[in-house]
Amino acid sequence: MAAQSRYVEVAQHITALGAVKRALTRTLPAECPSGSAHVLSLLNAHGEMRMSRLSELLGIDTSVTSRHVAHAAQRGWLERLPDPADGRSRLLRLTPAGRDLIDSLGDRAVAMIARKLADWSDAELDALTTMLGRLRADFGDCRIPGPRDDGPPAPGSSGTAGSTGAHEAAGPLLPRTPTPSHA
Amino acid sequence: MAAQSRYVEVAQHITALGAVKRALTRTLPAECPSGSAHVLSLLNAHGEMRMSRLSELLGIDTSVTSRHVAHAAQRGWLERLPDPADGRSRLLRLTPAGRDLIDSLGDRAVAMIARKLADWSDAELDALTTMLGRLRADFGDCRIPGPRDDGPPAPGSSGTAGSTGAHEAAGPLLPRTPTPSHA
DNA sequence: TATTGTTATACTCTATAACTATA
DNA sequence: TATAGTTATAGAGTATAACAATA
Numbered sequence: 001m002a003a004q005s006r007y008v009e010v011a012q013h014i015t016a017l018g019a020v021k022r023a024l025t026r027t028l029p030a031e032c033p034s035g036s037a038h039v040l041s042l043l044n045a046h047g048e049m050r051m052s053r054l055s056e057l058l059g060i061d062t063s064v065t066s067r068h069v070a071h072a073a074q075r076g077w078l079e080r081l082p083d084p085a086d087g088r089s090r091l092l093r094l095t096p097a098g099r100d101l102i103d104s105l106g107d108r109a110v111a112m113i114a115r116k117l118a119d120w121s122d123a124e125l126d127a128l129t130t131m132l133g134r135l136r137a138d139f140g141d142c143r144i145p146g147p148r149d150d151g152p153p154a155p156g157s158s159g160t161a162g163s164t165g166a167h168e169a170a171g172p173l174l175p176r177t178p179t180p181s182h183a
Numbered sequence: 184m185a186a187q188s189r190y191v192e193v194a195q196h197i198t199a200l201g202a203v204k205r206a207l208t209r210t211l212p213a214e215c216p217s218g219s220a221h222v223l224s225l226l227n228a229h230g231e232m233r234m235s236r237l238s239e240l241l242g243i244d245t246s247v248t249s250r251h252v253a254h255a256a257q258r259g260w261l262e263r264l265p266d267p268a269d270g271r272s273r274l275l276r277l278t279p280a281g282r283d284l285i286d287s288l289g290d291r292a293v294a295m296i297a298r299k300l301a302d303w304s305d306a307e308l309d310a311l312t313t314m315l316g317r318l319r320a321d322f323g324d325c326r327i328p329g330p331r332d333d334g335p336p337a338p339g340s341s342g343t344a345g346s347t348g349a350h351e352a353a354g355p356l357l358p359r360t361p362t363p364s365h366a
Numbered sequence: 367t368a369t370t371g372t373t374a375t376a377c378t379c380t381a382t383a384a385c386t387a388t389a
Numbered sequence: 390t391a392t393a394g395t396t397a398t399a400g401a402g403t404a405t406a407a408c409a410a411t412a
Contacts, residue, residue, distance in 0.1 A: 002297075002303070002304070002305045002308050003305070004289075006305065006308045006309070006312065007292075007293045007296040007297050007300070007308075008289055008292075008293060009312045010296055010300070010308065010311065010312060010315075011207060011289075011292045011293070011296055012224060012228070013312060013315035013316065013319065014200060014203055014204050014207060014315075015204055015207065015217075015221055015224075016242065016319060017197060017200055017204070017315070017318075017319065018201065018204060018242070018379095019241070019242025019243065019319075019322075019325040019326075020197055020242075020318070020319065020322045020325055021197050021198055021200070021201060022242075022325060022380080023322060023325035024194060024197060024198065025401095033400090033401065033402085034198075034401075034402080035401075035402065035403095038198055041195065041198075045195070050371095051370070051371060051372095052369095052370065052371085058202070059199065059201070059202025059203075059205070060202065060402085060403065060404090061404055061405085062370080062371065062372090063371085063372075063373080063374095063403085063404075063405080063406090064402070064403050064404075065371090066371060066372055066373080067372090067373090067402090067403095068402090070372085083370095086369095086370080087370095087410075087411050087412075088369065088370040088371070088410065088411045088412070089369095089370060089371080089411095090370085090371075106187075106191055106194075109190075109191075109194045110187050110190045110191060110194070113190040113193055113194055114185075114187075114190050116321050116322050116323070117190070117193070117318070117321055119321070120185070120321075121185070122185045122186070122189065124314075125185050125190075125193065126189070127310070127314065128193065128314050128318065129189065129192045129193060129196060131307075131310065131311050131314060132193075132196035132197075132200070133196065135200075135203070135300070135311065136196065136199060136202075136203065138299050138300055138302065138303075139202075139203045139206060139299050140299070142202040142203055142205060142206035143202070143404095144404075144405095201402095205403080208378095216377090216378065216379085217378075217379080218378075218380095233393080233394095234393070234394060234395095235393065235394085243379085243380065243381090244380070244381055244382085245394065245395090246380085246381075246382080246383095246394085246395075246396080246397095247379070247380055247381075248394090249394060249395055249396080250379090250380095251379090253395085253396095266393095269388080269389075269392095269393080270387080270388050270389075270393095271388045271389070271392065271393040271394070272388090272392095272393060272394080273393085273394075327381080327382095
C-alpha cells in the first residue's frame with residue numbers, strides 16, 4: 001500500500017488521458033465512429049468471437065456493444081453468424097472490407113502516435129505497454145459493479161464482479177453512493 | 184522510431200483505459216458528474232486560475248469548460264471572481280465546500296485504486312505516473328488540432344514532464360481527417 | 367427459470383457556431 | 390478587429406430497463 005498521493009496522481013492521469021483518446025478519435029473518418037473502430041480493432045486482434053466476449057473486452061454493457069456491432073454490420077464491416085453451439089449466441093467475424101478499414105484506421109492512429117512519441121525508445125515503449133497492460137489487468141472487468149443498492153445502505157453482499165474479466169475480479173467497487181442529498 | 188506494432192499497442196491501451204476511467208467515475212455521487220469532479224480536482228491541485236487555463240488543463244473546448252464550471256458554481260463548489268487584470272476574464276476559486284467535496288471524492292477514488300493496485304510497489308507506481316506524465320506531455324494540448332500541420336513534434340518534448348499539468352500547448356495534432364470520402 | 371442479445375429511453379460529455387462584453 | 394467567456398444546438402457513448410428467443 002502506497003501513499004494516497006500516488007493513487008491520486010494515477011487517478012488524475014487516467015482521467016486526463018481521455019483527452020489523448022479523443023485526439024486519437026479525431027484521426028478517424030466521419031463514417032467510422034470511435035465505437036465501431038474499437039469493435040473492429042478487437043475483432044482484428046482476437047478473431048471471431050461472441051457478443052458477450054466482445055462486450056467484456058470493450059468493458060461496456062452488452063446493450064452498447066449491440067449498437068456498435070449493428071452499426072458496423074450495416075456498413076458491411078463484420079458479419080453476425082449463427083453460433084452452432086448455442087442458438088442464442090451470434091459469432092462476429094470481420095469481413096474483408098472491415099479488415100481493410102481497420103488497417104487504414106490503424107495507419108492514421110499510428111502515424112499520430114509515432115509523431116508524438118518519436119522520442120521514446122523501444123524499451124521505453126515496451127515498459128509503457130507493459131505497465132498499462134498490468135494496470136488494466138489489475139482493474140479487471142470494469143463493467144457495472146453489481147452491488148445494486150435498492151435504497152438504504154445495503155453494502156456487504158455484492159460479490160458480483162467479474163466472472164468474466166481478463167482475470168479474476170477484484171473486490172466489488174464502492175457502492176454507487178446512496179444518493180446523498182447534501183450540497 | 185519504433186515498430187508500428189508498438190504504437191498500435193499504445194493506442195489500444197489508451198482506448199481501453201476509458202473503461203477504467205468510467206469505473207472511477209462510478210465512485211462519484213450522483214450530484215457530482217465527472218466533469219465537475221475533474222474541474223474541482225484541477226483547481227484543488229493548481230489553485231486559482233482563469234477559464235482558458237482550466238480549459239487547457241482539461242483538454243476540452245472552452246464552451247464545455249464553461250458548462251462544467253457553471254454547474255460547479257451553481258452547487259457552490261467554486262466562485263467566479265472578476266479578474267482585476269482583464270475585465271473579460273474570470274478567476275476561478277474553490278470554495279471551502281468545494282474543497283471538502285473534492286476531498287471526499289478523492290477518498291472514494293483512492294480507495295478503489297488502492298484496492299485494485301494493492302500489489303504495486305511505490306517504485307512501480309512512480310514509474311507508472313512518470314510515464315503517463317511524459318505520455319501526456321508529449322501529446323501536448325489535445326484540443327482542436329487546427330487545419331494546418333506544422334510538421335514534426337516540437338523538438339524538446341521528451342523530458343519527464345512532471346505531474347498533472349498538461350504543460351504549455353504543444354504543436355497541433357494531425358489534420359482533422361480532411362473528410363476522406365472513402366470507406 | 368436463466369441466459370444471450372436487441373431495442374427504447376435517458377443522461378453525460380464534447381464540439382461547432384453564434385453572441386456579449388471587454389481589450 | 391481580436392479575445393474571454395457564454396449559450397444553443399447537435400452528435401457520440403454509455404447505462405438501465407423491458408423484451409425476444411433459446412437453453
